[in-house]
Structures are given as structure tokens and as C-alpha cells.
Amino acid sequence: MLDFLFTGWGAFWMMLFMVVPFGLMFHYVIRRKSVVEPGPSATPRSRLARIEGVWLAVVFVVFVGVNLASLRFMPTLAATRVAASGAPVQEINLTAKSWGYDLSSRQIETGRPVRFAGKSSDTQHGFAVYHPDGRLLFTMMLIPGLNRPTTLVHTFTEPGKYKVRCLEYCGIAHHGMMDELTVVKAN
Template identity: 35%
Template sequence: MISTVYAISLAGMAFIAAVFIFVIKNSKEVEADYPSVIQKWYGVRGKWFIFLAILGITVTFLSTSPYPIADQEKTYEDNEHQVVKVGAHQWYWTMVPNTVESGKPVAFYVTGEDVNHGFGVYDDNLTLVAQTQAMPGYTNKLIHTFDKPGKYKILCLEYCGLAHHAMITELTVN
């Protein structure tokens, strides 16, 4: 997935660069009343373009390289991961089991039983650790490894009705 994001980002930047270069090259063919002023600003515009291109590549690399999503396609042996089945209902969660071990991958199989919900796992500081969608008729697989033991809150991230704010449960990590 990360390589796809890189490829799409680079292709988009290459396209934008090609458009800029085309405009810059074709704009020099127009005669103007102030050639000395225009010549000076062509140089500024070229340097501005190079600056923006470097900035775009840097921001793209820095924002996609620490991509926090674990490889969801990786297959595990039966003894290598823990399975937690999660059902999202208006306005409660069913989770079997609700206790897992730290340091071992956990595969959450998340589905919505009625409407769309957002499955969010938060640590004790209420920092989002992992998340996926819970949709009716579809099961999302979310793989996450908990580094430290504790109680993690499960909250709904998508408004699902009047008691959405009360849709909270806990996962215990030993």
C-alpha cells in the first residue's frame, strides 16, 4: 500500500511539474512591453518552481514514510496471533474475547450489525492507537500489536445515533 501511495504521489507531482514547465517554456514566446522586468521575473519564477517541487517531494516523503498502518495482508500461523471478534451495535460493542496479551499480534475482525460505526482503540492517555470501519455485511480485519499492558478504550468514531457518545467498552491487555 505504501508503494502505491508513493507511486500516485510521484506521478501527480510529475504531471504538475510537466504542466509548469510547459507554461514556463511557452510564456517566453510572447513579446512584452517590458522585456528587462519580464526577464528578471522569469528567473524568479523558475527558482520558485524548483523550491516548490523540492518542498512537495520532501513533504510527501516525510508524511508517507512513517505510515502507521501495519501490513493487513500478512498471513500468520494460528499460534502467532490472537483473534478478537468485534460486533458494533447501536449503541454498544460485543467483543470476544476482551482480554489479549501484549507483544503478540491481535487480529480484530470488525463488523457493523446495524449501521456504520468507527472502531477506535485508545490508550490510557486517549491517544488513538488503531482504527478501522465497522460496516454492516462486511468484516474488516485490523492487525495491531500492543506494546504495553493496560486497559484500552474502544470508542465509536462515526456518529451512529443518539447514544453514540455512550458507545464505549474496554479491552484489557496483559
């Protein structure tokens, strides 16, 4: 029911909803400080208010700009893009439950995008994939009660054994919630 809050533009509006009150309060504090209760300063009050106004505008523009520019890198939007492009994608469906994973496949070929579609059947779980050298490649948060699965697309380039771990604390055996993916070289 609340799927829209966690995907694409829904997540973006949700972020604004949480940030705007903070921004207004920040603005109010700055105004009060510069206009109503100025400290001892050689700079005239009006000039100080203007400088702080400009500074606030710069911060705002950079903040919104960075957020908009990074939208296309959001995993859910990237996954939608790959799905729309019609590229041959390997689908792996997974369900997380305390404390393990049901995976439709653990075999992956290099060079072919893999679309992970994950759900949780009980509580909040994570699905994090580690490169054989120990680097974290990506992690997904799996929230119970959503109609649509959480999706992420990743293309593996090197063969090997990739560890899977849960990175959302989910109970007494959370530390043991692991799995493994095998990536083989494509012929």
C-alpha cells in the same frame, strides 16, 4: 465491493487520485502568477519562474517521499505483515452496531500481538482503544458493507483496564458507545 479503496495500494492510488488535480491547479496558479501576472519586483520574470519551479519540485519530492516512507506504518499493511510472519497472534473479532460492540474476547495477554478484525453491521463506527492513563492508543474506522474486515495489530505491554470508545459520530447514543478490554500479564 469497494474494499480495495480502503486497503494498501488501493488507498494509496485513491490518495493520488484526489491529490493530483489539486497539484495541477496549484502548478497552474503558480505559473500564472510568476509568468503572466508578475507583481512589481526587481527579480527578472524568468528567474522568478525558475525559483518557483524548483520550490514546487522540492515540495513535490518531499510530499511523495514522506508518503512513500510512511506506507509501511499503515496499520492495514502492518497487520498483513504480522499475519505473513507467522508470529503467534491473538485474534479478536468484533462487530460494531448502534450502539455497542460484539467482541469475540475482552481478555488480552501482554507481549503478544493482537489482531483486531472489525466490521460494522449498520452505519459507520469507530473502535478506539485508550490506555488506562487516558492516552489514545489507536482507532479504527469500521465501514459497513465491506466484505473483508478492517484489521489492525497492536501489542499491549502493560496490564490494566483499557477503555474502548466509538470516535465516529454514529447517532443519538454515540456518546454511550463504550466497552472495555482487560489486559493481563502473560505467564
